[in-house]
Amino acid sequence: MKPFIDYILQFGNLNQQQTDLIMSKAKMFELHKDEYFSEAGKIPRQVGFLLEGVVRFCYYNNKGQEITHHFIEENNFVSDQEKFEAQVAASEYIQAVTDCRLLVFSKKDWDAIGNTIVGWDAITGLILKNCLLKTIERRSPLVSEDATTRYLSFVENFPNLMNRVPLSYIASYLGITQQSLSRIRKNIL
Amino acid sequence: MKPFIDYILQFGNLNQQQTDLIMSKAKMFELHKDEYFSEAGKIPRQVGFLLEGVVRFCYYNNKGQEITHHFIEENNFVSDQEKFEAQVAASEYIQAVTDCRLLVFSKKDWDAIGNTIVGWDAITGLILKNCLLKTIERRSPLVSEDATTRYLSFVENFPNLMNRVPLSYIASYLGITQQSLSRIRKNIL
């Protein structure tokens, strides 16, 4: 629990009573490799906080190719937050890349926290804003740089992911084929 | 003024007195083609709302190429909001693509509004979140699709911009050269 509370406290102050309330609503949840946390076309039923493991967001593009467009590491929220808040169907999959341990909150419990703790919405709003900004920043070089530079920027952004995530996921994240990525890796050495 | 107030009211309720306060702080501002609204390395001094014209966000990449990574049309905010709020140096330029008319707010006036109107922060937070989500959604195909598909998605997202914006800006937005874009345009016909 501690990493979760520490994470939240970066974005606002909460007293003991408030963190106790939050913790009382959290449920431990295990997700095995390749299982989905939520799926495209379905309403996301819970918000998660990743304690252990790696998760990816992915969707299918025009040509039916599966595109990974986001990775999430330990100590970050796992949620299609916009769709979760509005309780509408998601447009992408959230899938475990490795076995994962998460804290999860149902919509009911999440709302209960929001209705009880003044300032909770401000905190979660801040967190989401931060995540979105980081996502945009990480993805910018994926448009404007060549493939090698893109890969290097990925390594910089996710130094620990290189060996925990299949090559093919990274390749689609970078917008190249896995053959190209394999070639690039070789050239870098 | 009306388009501005209408825009804001989409994201929350304000009474007459509150909108009057907001309007009293707004200053009309003209920005000529190619002039900068704010610059990389400098602290953004104001938030703008674009009444007329087109604006772009751009920066220089690794190779020194100028990259356009965002366009803004009429009736949208023009601001590097994160950097404006924190009053720290921006990392990119905001430049007029055409002659522009804006409403602008100084940091002092913007803060004054926030301190007076309860709920203002929630409204502006929502607006920013929305803009960030839209940005991510628009930029996704720019990583995973081929150049022709990327151009078509641009046309879909910005149907009015095609003829108001130099080809070279669009090309760098799409992550291709202007020669390639010219070729693609020809092939589409």
Next chain:
DNA sequence: GATATCATTTACCATATGGTAAAAAGCGAT
């Protein structure tokens, strides 16, 4: 209306990346 300036198109060749396929390497289960 002529000229200069800037934006766009076209052409040509070079090169990075894609697509298909096969080989090699890693990994688990028996």
Next chain:
DNA sequence: ATCGCTTTTTACCATATGGTAAATGATATC
């Protein structure tokens, strides 16, 4: 250790895009 399955690497050729350069077309200025 052996087998089967998955992931990664390598090879080959095809193709889209990049880079350089010149030609054409638009726009503004005088």
